[in-house]
Amino acid sequence: MLFRHRPPRLQFRPPQQGEELIRFEHLQKSFGPKRVFDDLQLSVYAGETLTVIGGSGTGKSVLLKCLIGLLRSDAGRILFEGQDLTGFHEEDFIGVRRHVAMVFQGAALFDSLTVGENIAYPLREHFPDMSPDEIRERVARKLELVNLPGVEEMRPADLSGGMKKRVGLARAIATDPEVILWDEPTTGLDPVTTENINQMIRSMQKQLGCTSIVVTHDMMSAFTVSDRIAMLANRRIVQVGSPEEMRDSTLPEVRAFLDARRQEFRTQEEVAQ
Numbered sequence: 001m002l003f004r005h006r007p008p009r010l011q012f013r014p015p016q017q018g019e020e021l022i023r024f025e026h027l028q029k030s031f032g033p034k035r036v037f038d039d040l041q042l043s044v045y046a047g048e049t050l051t052v053i054g055g056s057g058t059g060k061s062v063l064l065k066c067l068i069g070l071l072r073s074d075a076g077r078i079l080f081e082g083q084d085l086t087g088f089h090e091e092d093f094i095g096v097r098r099h100v101a102m103v104f105q106g107a108a109l110f111d112s113l114t115v116g117e118n119i120a121y122p123l124r125e126h127f128p129d130m131s132p133d134e135i136r137e138r139v140a141r142k143l144e145l146v147n148l149p150g151v152e153e154m155r156p157a158d159l160s161g162g163m164k165k166r167v168g169l170a171r172a173i174a175t176d177p178e179v180i181l182w183d184e185p186t187t188g189l190d191p192v193t194t195e196n197i198n199q200m201i202r203s204m205q206k207q208l209g210c211t212s213i214v215v216t217h218d219m220m221s222a223f224t225v226s227d228r229i230a231m232l233a234n235r236r237i238v239q240v241g242s243p244e245e246m247r248d249s250t251l252p253e254v255r256a257f258l259d260a261r262r263q264e265f266r267t268q269e270e271v272a273q
């Protein structure tokens with residue numbers, strides 16, 4: 001591809017734990033007449049797991065997509081290590097996605113490729129000089145890290161939902177990104193697999209020192225994995241705090257959301273009994 005040889009626009013240096021890594025500054029985004037963000041502000045610090053919660057359609061996925069250039073904001077800035085990504089061209093985001101990887105909601109694996117080929121895909125894209133042996137070795141290591149050693153030759157169609165999520169994670173971390181974006185990582189999974197994925201999110205932070213931004217409806221998961229939780233409502237971030245601070249929040253938007261989720265959780269438990 002033509003743009004492979006463009007010098008990387010993002011000047012990346014390994015961040016210090018705890019420093020501000022990402023900042024959404026006065027972000028605005030609309031789709032036609034529908035305004036999704038209006039002066040949204042949020043900082044993410046290196047090494048933390050930050051969860052973004054909020055009702056359906058409030059823009060949680062849009063926020064992640066703006067960060068990696070899959071969608072463009074209308075105004076405001078998105079700073080990564082102090083560099084404004086909003087002026088980046090489409091091809092400059094390829095370099096950003098080497099450092100900021102997304103684990104998509106439905107894993108988004110290529111069905112026509114084997115598991116191994118799926119994980120090798122971003123390696124071929126970002127490291128064209130990597131040898132086949134190095135790729136094979138890297139793929140095997142990532143599969144071990146997500147507790148799925150030796151499944152390289154399987155097809156996505158033969159995997160359970162939880163396994164697909166883990167292969168999606170192995171693919172996301174193939175390039176050793178510093179930031180992992182998790183879009184609804186536990187949606188549609190049974191309790192055991194959900195716990196397994198929660199542990200994966202924590203272990204990515206502990207073992208690899210990754211920064212994670214998690215988008216979820218699942219408050220059990222949010223309280224389990226997060227260092228901080230940010231609440232998205234009324235087109236902006238209305239509160240950010242530790243899980244305890246959010247649980248004790250008196251802000252009406254946060255209370256209403258948590259009470260509704262608690263009610264929903266109780267109803268699910270009753271149905272299950």
Ligand SMILES: Nc1ncnc2c1ncn2[C@@H]1O[C@H](COP(=O)(O)OP(=O)(O)OP(=O)(O)O)[C@@H](O)[C@H]1O
Binds near residue numbers: 054055058062
């Ligand atoms: N590409 C797009 N074109 C037009 N509208 C879009 C597009 N992507 C998102 N939207 C709209 O933006 C709003 C926010 O969408 P988004 O998917 O970010 O919500 P969400 O908070 O992640 O919701 P959910 O929790 O249900 O997944 C929704 O109204 C959605 O319909």
